[in-house]
Amino acid sequence: MMLNACLNPFETQKKLFDAWEKNLATSMDRMMRKPEYMSLVSQQLGSTLKLRGMLREPVDATLKSLGLPNQDELQNLYKTVNDLESRMLDLEERLEDSEDARSAMAARMEAPPAPSAAPAKKARTKSAARATRSASTTTRKSPRSRKGGK
Amino acid sequence: MDAMPVLDLDGAAAGAADLTHFLSSLPDIQERYKAMEPRVGQTPRDMIYREHSVTVHRYRRDTPATVKTPFLLVYSLVNRAYVMDLLEGESFVEALLQRGLDVYLMEWGEPNRGQSHLTLGYYVKHYLHRAVRRVLRHAGTDKLTLAGYCLGGTLALLYSALDRGERVANLITMVTPIDGEHEGVLSWWSRPENLDVDQLVDSFGNIPAEFFASSFPWLVPTANMKKLRALYDRHEDPEFLDSLLALHMWGQDNTSFPGEVYREVMKQGYQENTLMKNGGWCLDGEWARLEDVRMPVLNLAASYDHLSVPESVACLSPLVGSDDCTEKSLPTGHLGIAFGKDARNQHTPDYWDEIASWVKDRDVAVRGDRHECH
Structure with missing residues (x-):
């Protein structure tokens, strides 16, 4: 006779989540190490910084005109x-x-100055x-x- | 014929009750998070040095220290140093105090615009040097134990190389990146073809905290999902909840990175891999050579560290000139040496014991009395 497996939807959901999270982490790590992906990120950052540089001149001019x-x-x-x-x-x-x-x-x-002569053994110990x-x-x-x- | 699954009605009912309970406790968790700020970094302390954004604090002791060599802890330049004293009962600083150490903490703070042009050499030879002298004066000793966490370890290492044992009796580096060409994502991102460091520094000056806040989560893109999962499972455990929330708050609390220092760390540290390739670092024209690090060294890596991957950390021993260099990889994450009681970091107190006893075994003679200068 075959035994029927018990299904708890919440426990199944947790297991699914864990498996999905693990796979997603692996996939994303792989993706972030691809030169194509990094090239795109680098280009986007470069463009943002270039725009920042272009904005600086008019901002400086405005500040100057306001005496700031x-x-x-x-x-x-x-x-x-x-x-x-x-x-x-x-x-x-x-x-x-x-x-x-x-x-x-x-x-x-x-x-106090240190004693100059070396007295008997017992006395030397006391002085030390x-x-x-x-x-x-x-x-x-x-x-x-x-x-x-x- | 395959067996048909049967719905576990009791289990499903319990799961539904759990979910309902979790959802109903979210407002309380939010309130707890809001109330977290006054609870972090609460070990009593006094500031003994401040210059620009940099401070050094000495933590108060109820009893005299049993370890006479003062312990100066240098934190990284990216985040706030209060993670070293995050929560009562889970604080690295508190643990060191309980184990008889005289603890000082150096914090870099939020750099002002006038610090953007300061080099790594300045940070090591001026700020760190001044901090070391202030601690020695305050403690009334000739030497101290210098400990650095993450990038703070790099600064401590370079300082120790220049100091040649004059003031630094012992050096501890924790999760400190040494090999810039390891396989971690951070190393990959910082390659010259992926990151134009000059353009970034020239544009921003100090690299803003927001830059790190937006890029660091991508090192472990599913980290927040994991946190949420852990929160769901253990939201009724107040100790765990406090740890998780405090750590999350700290993770959001970045500081800006001093521009020129960032340029040097990225170019010399990661792109040129100077510590591995040249056995040292050129600081403003002066070489800090690792072969000059001859004092006892304890270098700790963390096996699950995604920031300073263990391969990049546990490679210091052949580079330094010390005959007493202990190198260990501990089964924890980036912050696990300094903080934690959760499932992964349950052994953190053992690490604290290990660090404290390593220092105790290397305690050096003290010169005299303390200077109290609060």
Whole structure:
């Protein structure tokens, strides 16, 4: 006896959709890799950009007649402002560098001199521990010195 | 005789109920989408550097970092960087913080017109260099871990080549295109016979966001259909819904691409394939040579990536001078390393563990205390 298959239209629809999506993705990927297709896209983009270029002259003329800045003039203004901002940051960094250098020098001046002679083993260990403590205290007090720019 | 199919009446009734429920929940989904914007990129942070459109933020920590080497993450120039911190519980940045890292994020922002003439060399040698110095100053260290995502990885790689280990202790590149002649559609589109880069840049200056918004969907033309299908199946799962909607919102939120940088990336990166053919990139007359990348390198590719196809990514190891270069292809998509909990990206937290432990193993000595400069 033959068994009858159960049909759920919604599940079938989902399976159909999945199969269609998969095939469509493959076909479209294949199509987009064809030189003929890319040539058409390239031509369309080229024409659009050419039209954009052609429109620029009358737009510039209109802006000029209205006493308004055109794209190039605005761009130059942006460049100037950007340049100023960068220069200000350069100056800030230089100031920070010199402050760091000053702090580092002050810290070095404050640090106690290292012991000149080597005492007995036990005493040497204590002195090393003191020096380490002193160095770490100095490090915490003084801001980091920083390497210069490239 | 063939068996005649019998209509599964119970199944059909359930399917009809599902469809009705889905259609009736569409207005709620739309409302949820509208409410998504304030929910993305919410990990608390402070800006430590801003110049033109470029910013660097440091993410706040409740506890001191267990990894002393600061971690500077550089995102791509095309989309917004908040995908690195997309949603609470699914955020790359948040995950790195939880794993003990001191995280900084560099965002390129929407370039203004005055940035259209700036070269890739300027972006690497000026902006990225300044960002690195600001992070080092803020963290109070000599060195940092530099990590780049997508094209951000290219910039991080070139910076590391010029830096020669002076400031960059470790380099991580994620889904970063290296080989410009791979078989991906993006590479095919960018061939000189298909794309007149000069005409495009000369016409626009900065390449407008709309150009990418209209061309990127063609990389996977059925992506939106897939999303709709997933939405239909899982619209009752709020976590999945949030992920899908947040990612969709981010995908629509492109930025313009700085013109001269676009020209160089397309011409040198893709058309001339300079990293593969010349082993480096000429930045304003100065060669950034990959053989000078001698610090530890972790290079991660994604097997299902349609933008930076794995063949174009997982080929860095023979090019760099590092003796400690780990290269891996992870079973996920372009964003799967940084985001996700859905079916394909359920292993994302494992990737985060892997990245964090790689950095921990290469943690370098710290010089001293932090400079708080909020």
